Amino acid sequence: xxxxxxxxxxxxxxxxxxxxxxxxxxxxxxxxxxxxxxxxxxxxxxxxxxxxxxxxxxxxxxxxxxxxxxxxxxxxxxxxxxxxxxxxxxxxxxxxxxxxxx
Amino acid sequence: xxxxxxxxxxxxxxxxxxxxxxxxxxxxxxxxxxxxxxxxxxxxxxxxxxxxxxxxxxxxxxxxxxxxxxxxxxxxxxxxxxxxxxxxxxxxxxxxxxxxxxxxxxxxxxxxxxxxxxxxxxxxxxxxxxxxxxxxxxxxxxxxxxxxxxxxxxxxxxxxxxxxxxxxxxxxxxxxxxxxxxxxxxxxxxxxxxxxxxxxxxxxxxxxxxxxxxxxxxxxxxxxxxxxxxxxxxxxxxxxxxxxxxxxxxxxxxxxxxxxxxxxxxxxxxxxxxxxxxxxxxxxxxxxxxxxxxxxxxxxxxxxxxxxxxxxxxxxxxxxxxxxxxxxxxxxxxxxxxxxxxxxxxxxxxxxxxxxxxxxxxxxxxxxxxxxxxxxxxxxxxxxxxxxxxxxxxxxxxxxxxxxxxxxxxxxxxxxxxxxxxxxxxxxxxxxxxxxxxxxxxxxxxxxxxxxxxxxxxxxxxxx
Numbered sequence: 001x002x003x004x005x006x007x008x009x010x011x012x013x014x015x016x017x018x019x020x021x022x023x024x025x026x027x028x029x030x031x032x033x034x035x036x037x038x039x040x041x042x043x044x045x046x047x048x049x050x051x052x053x054x055x056x057x058x059x060x061x062x063x064x065x066x067x068x069x070x071x072x073x074x075x076x077x078x079x080x081x082x083x084x085x086x087x088x089x090x091x092x093x094x095x096x097x098x099x100x101x102x
Numbered sequence: 103x104x105x106x107x108x109x110x111x112x113x114x115x116x117x118x119x120x121x122x123x124x125x126x127x128x129x130x131x132x133x134x135x136x137x138x139x140x141x142x143x144x145x146x147x148x149x150x151x152x153x154x155x156x157x158x159x160x161x162x163x164x165x166x167x168x169x170x171x172x173x174x175x176x177x178x179x180x181x182x183x184x185x186x187x188x189x190x191x192x193x194x195x196x197x198x199x200x201x202x203x204x205x206x207x208x209x210x211x212x213x214x215x216x217x218x219x220x221x222x223x224x225x226x227x228x229x230x231x232x233x234x235x236x237x238x239x240x241x242x243x244x245x246x247x248x249x250x251x252x253x254x255x256x257x258x259x260x261x262x263x264x265x266x267x268x269x270x271x272x273x274x275x276x277x278x279x280x281x282x283x284x285x286x287x288x289x290x291x292x293x294x295x296x297x298x299x300x301x302x303x304x305x306x307x308x309x310x311x312x313x314x315x316x317x318x319x320x321x322x323x324x325x326x327x328x329x330x331x332x333x334x335x336x337x338x339x340x341x342x343x344x345x346x347x348x349x350x351x352x353x354x355x356x357x358x359x360x361x362x363x364x365x366x367x368x369x370x371x372x373x374x375x376x377x378x379x380x381x382x383x384x385x386x387x388x389x390x391x392x393x394x395x396x397x398x399x400x401x402x403x404x405x406x407x408x409x410x411x412x413x414x415x416x417x418x419x420x421x422x423x424x425x426x427x428x429x430x431x432x433x434x435x436x437x438x439x440x441x442x443x444x445x446x447x448x449x450x451x452x453x454x455x456x457x458x459x460x461x462x463x464x465x466x467x468x469x470x471x472x473x474x475x476x477x478x479x480x481x482x483x484x485x486x487x488x489x490x491x492x493x494x495x496x497x498x499x500x501x502x503x504x505x506x507x508x509x510x511x512x513x514x515x516x517x518x519x520x521x522x523x524x525x526x527x528x529x530x531x532x533x534x535x536x537x538x539x540x541x542x543x544x545x546x547x548x549x550x551x552x553x554x555x556x557x558x559x560x561x562x563x564x565x566x
Binding site: 019021022023025026044045049050053054056057058060061 | 135138141143147158167174176186191542543
C-alpha cells in the first residue's frame with residue numbers, strides 16, 4: 001500500500017488543500033502535501049493511522065517557513081495589524097509592484 | 103494563561119496529538135469553526151465531526167472521529183505533535199525574520215516639515231527638506247545593500263513626504279535604476295496627508311513605482327478640518343476628496359481614520375461621503391488608535407487627550423468596520439501570522455530623517471533623543487540601537503500566554519518601552535479575537551467563499 005502521506009504534489013493533494021471547508025487555507029511549505037486519497041480511503045482513525053499522521057505533522061512543524069516569505073520566494077503583503085496598533089500597522093512584508101490588495 | 107491542551111492518541115514520544123494553544127473555536131449556523139493564529143488557517147467542521155473530534159481529544163478513543171477532519175486539522179496546524187513547543191518555534195521565526203537580510207527596506211523622510219498642524223501629531227516638526235548631500239549618502243547605502251538583497255522597498259514618510267517632492271522623485275529615479283541593474287525588486291509606497299496628491303503628483307509617483315498610497319481622513323468635513331487642519335488653520339477635506347479621484351486611477355489606496363472619543367461617532371458621515379463619491383469597493387478605510395505619546399514633549403501629542411484605551415479601541419474598531427463594510431469600504435479580515443513585525447525591530451531596516459539622521463521607529467522621527475546614528479556611516483550607531491534589536495516578546499510572560507502572539511509578535515516595541523503606553527503596544531486581536539473570528543465567519547458564509555479563500559489582505563500603514 002502506498003504511503004498516504006508522501007510528499008508528491010498530485011491532483012488529489014490539491015483537492016485536500018483547496019477544500020472548501022477551509023475558509024482561509026493554511027500556507028503549507030512548498031513540497032508538503034497530505035494526500036487526500038490516503039486520508040479518504042482510510043476507514044477510521046486507528047493507532048497506526050494516528051502514528052502516520054503524527055509523522056506528517058512533525059515534518060510540517062520542521063518545514064514551516066517564515067510568514068511573509070513563502071517558500072516559492074515571492075514576497076507578499078501580510079496585513080497583520082488589523083488597524084489595531086496605531087504605530088505598527090505597516091506590517092513590513094512587501095509585495096512586488098502591481099500586487100493587488102483587497 | 104492559556105490552558106495546556108491535552109495530548110491524545112498513541113502515547114509515544116512522536117506519535118501523540120495535542121491541540122494547538124492558538125486555536126479559536128466559534129460556533130456559527132450549526133457548524134463549528136476553528137481559526138489558528140499561528141497558521142492563519144480557518145476551517146469549518148461539521149458539528150458531528152466536531153463531537154467525534156472532541157471525544158477523541160478528551161480521551162474517549164478514535165472510534166467515531168473522521169480521519170479526513172483530523173488530516174485537515176493537522177494541515178491547518180490546529181492539531182500538532184504531542185510535546186511540540188509552539189512558543190519555541192514562534193521564537194525561531196521571530197528571530198530568523200528579525201535578522202533576515204534577503205530584503206532591505208528604508209523609511210525615508212524627504213521633508214520633516216508638514217503643511218498640516220494636527221493636534222495629535224507625535225513629531226516635533228520644523229521645515230527641513232532632504233538635500234543633495236544626504237541623498238547621495240542614502241544612495242551609497244542602498245548601492246551597497248543591493249549587492250546582496252532580493253528586494254528593496256521604500257516607504258516615503260514625513261513630516262509630509264510630498265512637501266519634499268524633489269528629493270522623493272530624484273531618489274526614486276536612482277533607486278529604480280540601481281535596483282534594476284542589480285536585479286532586485288523595487289517597490290514603494292507613500293504615507294501622505296493627501297493635500298498635494300493632485301493629478302500630476304499621482305502620475306509622477308506612479309512612474310516611480312509607488313504602488314500604495316495612504317491618506318488620512320478623520321471624519322466629515324467639520325471634524326476632519328478640526329483634527330487635521332492646514333498649518334494656517336484652514337480646512338482641506340474636499341481637496342483630499344478631489345485628490346483621491348486621481349489616486350484611485352493609479353494606486354492601491356487606503357484611508358486611515360484616526361479615532362478617539364471625540365470623533366468615533368461621526369465616522370458614518372464620512373463613509374456616506376466616500377460612498378457618494380463613488381469610492382465604495384475601490385479603497386479601504388481602517389481605524390487608527392490615537393495615543394497621547396508624551397515622551398517627546400515638543401510634539402503636539404504631548405498635550406493631546408481623549409484617547410481610547412486599547413480595549414476601548416478594540417470595541418470601537420468592531421463597530422467602525424461593521425459600518426465600513428456596510429458602505430463597501432472594508433471587508434472583514436483576520437490577522438495573518440507574522441515575523442518581526444516592523445522596521446523598529448528588524449535589523450536590516452532603517453528610518454532616515456531629512457538631515458540624514460537615523461532612527462529605528464517611525465514614532466521617533468524628529469526626536470533627537472531617539473537618533474541612533476547618521477546615514478554617512480550606518481555601521482557607527484550609538485547605544486540606542488540595541489534596545490530595539492534586543493526587544494524580545496518571548497521574554498514577556500503576558501505575551502507568551504497571549505493567543506495573539508503569532509499575529510503581533512510583541513506588538514509595538516516603542517509603546518512597550520513607554521510605561522504610559524505599555525498597554526497600547528497590543529493589536530486588537532488580543533481583546534476581541536473571538537468576535538473577530540465570528541465576524542469573519544459570518545461574512546464569509548453569508549457572502550459565499552469566493553474571493554475570500556486567498557486571504558483578504560488589507561494594507562495597513564502608519565500616518566498621523
